[in-house]
Amino acid sequence: MSRRRQIYEGKAKILYEGPEPGTIIQYFKDDATAFNAQKKGTINGKGVINNRISEFVFTRLSHIGIPTHFIRRLNMREQLVRQVEIIPLEVVVRNVAAGSLSKRLGIEEGEPLPHTLIEYYYKDDALGDPLIAEEHIACFGWASNEEMQDMSSMAIRINDFMCGMFAAVGIRLVDFKLEFGRIWDGDYSRVILADEISPDGCRLWDMVTNEKLDKDRFRRDLGGEEDAYQEVARRLGVLQEDGPSEVADIAMHRKLRGKK
Numbered sequence: 001m002s003r004r005r006q007i008y009e010g011k012a013k014i015l016y017e018g019p020e021p022g023t024i025i026q027y028f029k030d031d032a033t034a035f036n037a038q039k040k041g042t043i044n045g046k047g048v049i050n051n052r053i054s055e056f057v058f059t060r061l062s063h064i065g066i067p068t069h070f071i072r073r074l075n076m077r078e079q080l081v082r083q084v085e086i087i088p089l090e091v092v093v094r095n096v097a098a099g100s101l102s103k104r105l106g107i108e109e110g111e112p113l114p115h116t117l118i119e120y121y122y123k124d125d126a127l128g129d130p131l132i133a134e135e136h137i138a139c140f141g142w143a144s145n146e147e148m149q150d151m152s153s154m155a156i157r158i159n160d161f162m163c164g165m166f167a168a169v170g171i172r173l174v175d176f177k178l179e180f181g182r183i184w185d186g187d188y189s190r191v192i193l194a195d196e197i198s199p200d201g202c203r204l205w206d207m208v209t210n211e212k213l214d215k216d217r218f219r220r221d222l223g224g225e226e227d228a229y230q231e232v233a234r235r236l237g238v239l240q241e242d243g244p245s246e247v248a249d250i251a252m253h254r255k256l257r258g259k260k
């Protein structure tokens with residue numbers, strides 16, 4: 001097996017140089033973190049499921065005309081994506097009050113919002129990804145006005161599509177986080193959807209029981225996170241057909257890559 005150059009290791013993914021210029025391989029880990037990595041753990045099989053769910057969602061989004069970095073899934077834990085210059089923003093879309101919004105403004109979790117909210121957070125671990133205003137983005141040049149327009153209109157379209165997609169399988173899309181990146185063509189750049197869309201970065205509640213089917217199970221010590229991720233994959237029809245023996249763990253993965 002040929003060795004690949006590791007570009008970056010994040011909390012839930014490892015990025016490797018891809019086979020062709022301008023491509024990257026995203027490896028999905030089972031590692032889970034919360035509260036700016038103050039809480040760490042593992043959700044068995046999460047990487048395999050998130051790889052599948054993200055493939056499923058990105059493929060469908062591309063069918064409705066959303067440009068994304070996704071090229072193809074390579075195996076159980078890896079997908080080939082386009083290399084982008086990540087825009088240092090987390091774009092959070094909210095339909096129902098929950099999480100930091102509820103905490104910050106004292107709005108009860110589960111309260112439907114009168115209209116969809118888009119919030120921006122500055123991607124900086126050392127600062128704990130602070131909430132920012134569009135004014136800050138313009139002031140510090142993190143994204144241009146045109147890029148902001150593109151990101152917000154894509155976020156709304158993605159939300160509309162995903163609300164329907166999840167509602168069809170009995171899941172309420174409470175909120176989610178998106179990341180975008182730039183791709184360059186000479187002097188011109190355009191913004192495309194990057195990162196992943198999975199229960200790691202979405203709040204997904206069962207429509208009937210309000211049971212949480214997302215990373216809040218881990219964040220809030222509710223237990224049953226493996227089952228919850230499996231349930232989302234099962235409802236979307238993307239449950240892995242391969243056996244658990246193929247769910248390579250990170251130690252084995254590193255060994256195969258020749259790393260300690």
Ligand code: 5GP
Pocket residue numbers: 090092098099100101129175176177200201202203215
């Ligand atoms: P909140 O701001 O309420 O904590 O999060 C809002 C939504 O964005 C939730 O669906 C949450 O999963 C997602 N989100 C916000 N920040 C992050 C992050 O740093 N990592 C991940 N995986 N999701 C995030």
